[in-house]
Amino acid sequence: MSLIQAVLIGCVAALTKIEGGWLGEMKFREPIVTGFLVGCILGDVRQGLIIGAQLQLMWMGAVGIGPTAQLDIGTGGTIGVAAALTTGTGAETAIMFGVPIAVLMQFCSTILMTLYSGFMARVDSEIDTLNLKAVSFYHYLVGICDFTMYAFLTFIVMYFGNDAIEGIIQALPAWANSGLTAVSVMLPCVGFALLLNIIMDKSLIPYFIIGFIPAAFVGKDLSMIGIVSMAFALAWIIFEVKTSIVPTSTENTTYSDNEWED
Structure with a gap:
């Protein structure tokens, strides 16, 4: 993977984090969208869309209800599709790397939210004095911090960890590949079941x-x-x-x- 491709994939992952606060609820974080964008960057739009759609089916039921934390499907889907395309594999690789990344990045997001809570007292005092410019400053500061962290971490994983990802894929025995393939087939069913459990x-x-x-x-x-x-x-x-x-x-x-x- 080239330096430019790693930077662009990092930007895609970062945009999935700030799209709700800056760009409106555009569903930019959905795997079928990030799969298309990663496919454009890596030169395989068709396979990127296919893998993104398979991840989309899996995560259809992954919704955060109330105070419960939602999986970071934006970063997980972006890195998962990128790992699958760079190794020439399918959805099984995207799931193997995407799901742990989604859990890990959600943990990082929780830490960031905790740190941002320190700004709230300052923002409240600025609101009392009607200093709206300062409120906007804190709003954009938080977004810039999110964008920088997500873009940097994704860039590090994709540029410096690409060889490690390929090594892991190559080292997997045949039975592990068969198991991951079976999981990639079953997880969309689990996603539908979770969704139906909510709306049925x-x-x-x-x-x-x-x-x-x-x-x-x-x-x-x-x-x-x-x-x-x-x-x-x-x-x-x-x-x-x-x-x-x-x-x-x-x-x-x-x-x-x-x-x-x-």
């Missing part, structure tokens, strides 16, 4: 089946299992619609002959 409701199950069957049988002949599943889902939806309709009560009214005449 009983009334959404038939729609999930209807969406899953065409995706599962694309390019293939629809089997009897798929047909029965679709029929079951449609029957479930019809049943839910009919049972949700509350019948309106009608009162028996009697009309006199004079009323009919009017």
Whole structure:
């Protein structure tokens, strides 16, 4: 990997950290985006997108709820895709390096947030005096510190650790490679399961089946299992619609002959 490529990959990882505070919530940290950018930098956009999409499926359910810390999928996905492309391997290598990096960088982010808390008392006093320029200064200072740290650490890993990454990949025995390949296939399922655990409701199950069957049988002949599943889902939806309709009560009214005449 050249010096320029390592610097650019470091910038991609750094942008995933500051995009929420500086650029708005652009989802720049998503692996499918960072995979595309890393692929552009390393000259293999197609493979970068493929590996990024596989990591995206794995991390679909990795959401931070409340005060819980979220994995740093931006840096993990960036370094994971870069490691896979430079070694000529696939998603198994991206997962092997991306997941530990995501955990480690989240720990580093927590340390930085703790250090930044020292600025809060100063910012509060500046707000009391309506010194908005000083508040903006601290805001951008924090962003610059984040960008510098993430870019520097990613650059060090990719430029000076590239040979070490290739050595680790080459030293892995065949059974370890087979295991990592199996894990790369299973982890997207885990990501979907985590996501469904958050959003799934009983009334959404038939729609999930209807969406899953065409995706599962694309390019293939629809089997009897798929047909029965679709029929079951449609029957479930019809049943839910009919049972949700509350019948309106009608009162028996009697009309006199004079009323009919009017």
